[in-house]
Amino acid sequence: MSNSKPDPQLESLVADHLDGRLSEEGWEILKSCLHEDRAARDYFRTMTNLHASLLGDSLNAGKALAKRDAATRESETTIALPTDRWAAWIGLAAAACLVLGLGAWWWQVSTSTVTLARVAGAVFSGQAPEVGSKLNDQSMQLESGLVELDFPRCDASVLIEAPAVFRVIDRQTLWLESGRLTADVQNGDELGLRVLTPDSDVLDLGTRFAVDVVVGRGSEVHVFEGEVTAATRSGDSSGPARSLVEGEALRLGKSGAITERELRRATFIHTDEMRRLKNGWSPERRKNRESAQSQMKMDDALLAFVDFSSMDHPAIGENRGARRVQGRFPGTTALEFLDKGDHVRFDLEATTDQLTLMAWVRLDHNATGINSIYHTDNWKTPGQVHWMVAENKQMRLAIYGQELPAVRGWPESQRTFIEDLGRWVHLASLYDVGAKSVRFLIDGQFDSEVVLDEAPPALLGPAQIGNWSTNDPRYGDRRLSGRLDELVILTRILSAKEIAAWVEAGSPY
Amino acid sequence: MNETTADSRSENRADFLARFLEIETSLYRYVCAVAPVPQDARDIGQETALALWEHDDRYDHSRPFLPWALRVARNKARQHAEKAGRFPRLLDDEALLDLIISEGEEQPGGSDDRMAHLQECLGKLRPDHFCLIQGYYWQCKKIEPLAVELETTVEGIYKRLQRIRGQLEKCIRMHEQKEGNS
Numbered sequence: 001m002s003n004s005k006p007d008p009q010l011e012s013l014v015a016d017h018l019d020g021r022l023s024e025e026g027w028e029i030l031k032s033c034l035h036e037d038r039a040a041r042d043y044f045r046t047m048t049n050l051h052a053s054l055l056g057d058s059l060n061a062g063k064a065l066a067k068r069d070a071a072t073r074e075s076e077t078t079i080a081l082p083t084d085r086w087a088a089w090i091g092l093a094a095a096a097c098l099v100l101g102l103g104a105w106w107w108q109v110s111t112s113t114v115t116l117a118r119v120a121g122a123v124f125s126g127q128a129p130e131v132g133s134k135l136n137d138q139s140m141q142l143e144s145g146l147v148e149l150d151f152p153r154c155d156a157s158v159l160i161e162a163p164a165v166f167r168v169i170d171r172q173t174l175w176l177e178s179g180r181l182t183a184d185v186q187n188g189d190e191l192g193l194r195v196l197t198p199d200s201d202v203l204d205l206g207t208r209f210a211v212d213v214v215v216g217r218g219s220e221v222h223v224f225e226g227e228v229t230a231a232t233r234s235g236d237s238s239g240p241a242r243s244l245v246e247g248e249a250l251r252l253g254k255s256g257a258i259t260e261r262e263l264r265r266a267t268f269i270h271t272d273e274m275r276r277l278k279n280g281w282s283p284e285r286r287k288n289r290e291s292a293q294s295q296m297k298m299d300d301a302l303l304a305f306v307d308f309s310s311m312d313h314p315a316i317g318e319n320r321g322a323r324r325v326q327g328r329f330p331g332t333t334a335l336e337f338l339d340k341g342d343h344v345r346f347d348l349e350a351t352t353d354q355l356t357l358m359a360w361v362r363l364d365h366n367a368t369g370i371n372s373i374y375h376t377d378n379w380k381t382p383g384q385v386h387w388m389v390a391e392n393k394q395m396r397l398a399i400y401g402q403e404l405p406a407v408r409g410w411p412e413s414q415r416t417f418i419e420d421l422g423r424w425v426h427l428a429s430l431y432d433v434g435a436k437s438v439r440f441l442i443d444g445q446f447d448s449e450v451v452l453d454e455a456p457p458a459l460l461g462p463a464q465i466g467n468w469s470t471n472d473p474r475y476g477d478r479r480l481s482g483r484l485d486e487l488v489i490l491t492r493i494l495s496a497k498e499i500a501a502w503v504e505a506g507s508p509y
Numbered sequence: 510m511n512e513t514t515a516d517s518r519s520e521n522r523a524d525f526l527a528r529f530l531e532i533e534t535s536l537y538r539y540v541c542a543v544a545p546v547p548q549d550a551r552d553i554g555q556e557t558a559l560a561l562w563e564h565d566d567r568y569d570h571s572r573p574f575l576p577w578a579l580r581v582a583r584n585k586a587r588q589h590a591e592k593a594g595r596f597p598r599l600l601d602d603e604a605l606l607d608l609i610i611s612e613g614e615e616q617p618g619g620s621d622d623r624m625a626h627l628q629e630c631l632g633k634l635r636p637d638h639f640c641l642i643q644g645y646y647w648q649c650k651k652i653e654p655l656a657v658e659l660e661t662t663v664e665g666i667y668k669r670l671q672r673i674r675g676q677l678e679k680c681i682r683m684h685e686q687k688e689g690n691s
Contacts, residue, residue: 015671020546045613052541054646
């Protein structure tokens, strides 16, 4: 069998087959995989043979038990190894329980401690631990970047994103005071990885999940695979545990309140992305990015360059709930919009015939499907601007009063964003009154152009960043579900070449 | 019974056992592929072994023993399925089953080595995981009582079994790689 991890669907189908609970539909999918893919057949055969060995080879079981027995050096129990394979189970099973109890202490002391496995752009407050070093019961403050901890006892890796304060309590318990983590636990169950936060007690049952401590609002638990139990926590005591399975999320508040949440997957950095980010965070790339930013800031047509590292920009008004989190690069800042109504007030006090809007986003699904980026107030006044990823997952630039030839609706990109969930994506929309056109570029690549019949000048007055809130109860949550980084607005049309160069310099990958 | 008949039977039995032990692993793997549920596999395996012994006089000694044994196993699996009302799915696509088996024969790496690694890896399992393997595979316990015993859900038990098997396979592979590098 190859070393690569099998496709999770195949893994699950084969497991269901081995356990005799594969549905008819599942069998058809599995059969099709097996017919088409040699690697799938190899995986199927490997797992079936392992299953057969576990079922049929009692001698192996006996030897495994004997190893435990030897390790304890205490047992005087003699394990009789039956020579008849087909009838060996019963005697061994009885011996197993005896040896198991004696073997447990040996197993406890032989497991190694938690180590710092990898870092990417990590800056600690105070002395930084070295990669590979053992982490003891000491509070650590991660100022920027990412770190990965290895919990060998649970065969778990835990990725913590800055800013975060955490402490390894023991070989299977982590204290997360602030920040967020994703955990991939291969070997968890009731003795699995446990994450404690000021508001929650999360116990893993062998799974992939995330914990996000949102200061002032509570701790969120998101389950991507498998099952966890979560309980509210106050002081040293935990409330009743609640089970969460794949696709579920909860917020556990300080007051003991538990609220169901939509699963946020893209918000969290996962292990595979950490590798790619590490490459993109090289000092050389940083130099290129800073050089491109300096050049952009000198552009006469620049209306706004907002990287959210400071909220002192003259156009930025009140921050109504947006959370400042790590941006695309270690030490940079992005805005995250967690709850309905979260947004930042923004007023450019400008009118323009040429408009370039650009931003980096990482998006999750939300209930209405609308991820709002920049929305001026007073819609239904010609020239008001609404820039978003719409419910059909296409980027939309709607300017009130623009008319499309013989089509109802608004200018939208061709490409959808479903496949981009879970990574940083660069969006650009260009509006040209003279040319009566809207153009869309995604990740620096031209996507499409929409020609208009009417194109009023764009009014860039009072607006919201990250939401499209109204008091009208008919409209649901239209916040940008995810992060927004580096919003750039110009009163000229950037060329495709300029945008491509901007994206190249600013990509975190 | 005269002495000659007794000697002849004894020789036949020794011959059968030698042949059977040679193909036993392959036979058992085949049974587990077509009928993976432990109790089914165990029953079919035992019925096959018994049928092979009882009908050994029908076996043509000039031909390989394994294909004959697999045919008997297939028939036993079908009979068992009729009684249990669970049709072994792989038997509805024997071409696929043959392909999976034949590709396995092409691959290097002896099953003895893997067995030895499996012993090592079983020895490294944490106690509660070991208990689950023991209960499910060796004590023939059903999932529901295991879930009660281990204070979890039925779904939780299935998930754990999947993970433990994955972990054992990973552990075996690491042993193989280590040997390959040494």
